[in-house]
Amino acid sequence: MIRVLVVEDDPLLAAGHAAQVSAVPGFTVAAVAGSGREALAAVGAAGAEAPIDLVLLDMTLPDVDGLQVLRALRAAAVPADVIAVTAARDPAVVRQSLSMGVVQYLLKPFTAAALEERLRAYARFRADVAAASGEFGIDQQAIDEALSQLRTAAGPARGVAAPTLHAVVVALREAPAGQGLSAAETAAATGLSRVSARRYLEHLTTTGRARREPRYGGSGRPELAYHPTSAL
Structure with a gap:
């Protein structure tokens, strides 16, 4: 939280x-x-x-x-x-x-919607930075993508490419029932970066076509798994 x-x-x-x-x-x-x-x-x-x-x-x-x-x-x-x-x-x-x-x-x-947009953009910014942090830190593309979340007040619909979104939708639909996909798994299935995969998954969540749940396993922090909704 x-x-x-x-x-x-x-x-x-x-x-x-x-x-x-x-x-x-x-x-x-x-x-x-x-x-x-x-x-x-x-x-x-x-x-x-x-x-x-x-x-x-x-x-x-x-x-x-x-x-x-x-x-x-x-x-x-x-x-x-x-x-x-x-x-x-x-x-x-x-x-x-x-x-x-x-x-x-x-x-x-x-409006309340305007404040919500800013808060959701900020949450995406934090999530992008966290997802992109690896053994050697964060690269330029990931920094640019994370910062773009703060500059886009209207949310992730801007900059969402239809063909890429379709690929993410297909991957999510083909995920094993009840298991969903993490951002990393979506990235592997679509060829996207993990940061970009998370952005598209968050877009689907914001629009009600996916839902996210923590997936527990191992000794580390739980990862988020995205599941399709009936709207997908």
Whole structure:
């Protein structure tokens, strides 16, 4: 689960953002903060045992602004990623936010669907980086593909090639009943890279044509197996 800190000084908006985050599979709200100081305290309280993975950060807060919160997080070497969720439209604020590693910038007012798109894109980015990390690190193509997830707000439908998608669909349909396919198995069956295979499988999951379940076995972490649904 991706642990999220929601930072928003308006209680109604904070509750709404928290509910929207909780509704997206793979995400959980670790804490809600109504000020910059509360946000930094929440990150510190989470510690290394259950760290904050992602901060939804309003840039206009009642005590210290979002840029100061960002600076404090970076100065403390906190590895959490940040999505700015804000009404701040000042180009200087946008530029400084991006320079300090904000991965997405979402302007208020926005729909629940818009926030969900950003969260799903962020989850795909993390999954791509994890899947591509091997004995010798990550190569340029995998980096480019992972970063493209963050740049594509509308989700994985952009850049999905019909012939490649068909090949993944065929592989998934031909998988042994009840077993499904992992990204690595899909890659082997289609000739794709593991990162690309995962992207297409995630696209099928997002569109309801596949579902993912953990597959347990061996002593390592369980891997995700993708199973066709009746819509496939």
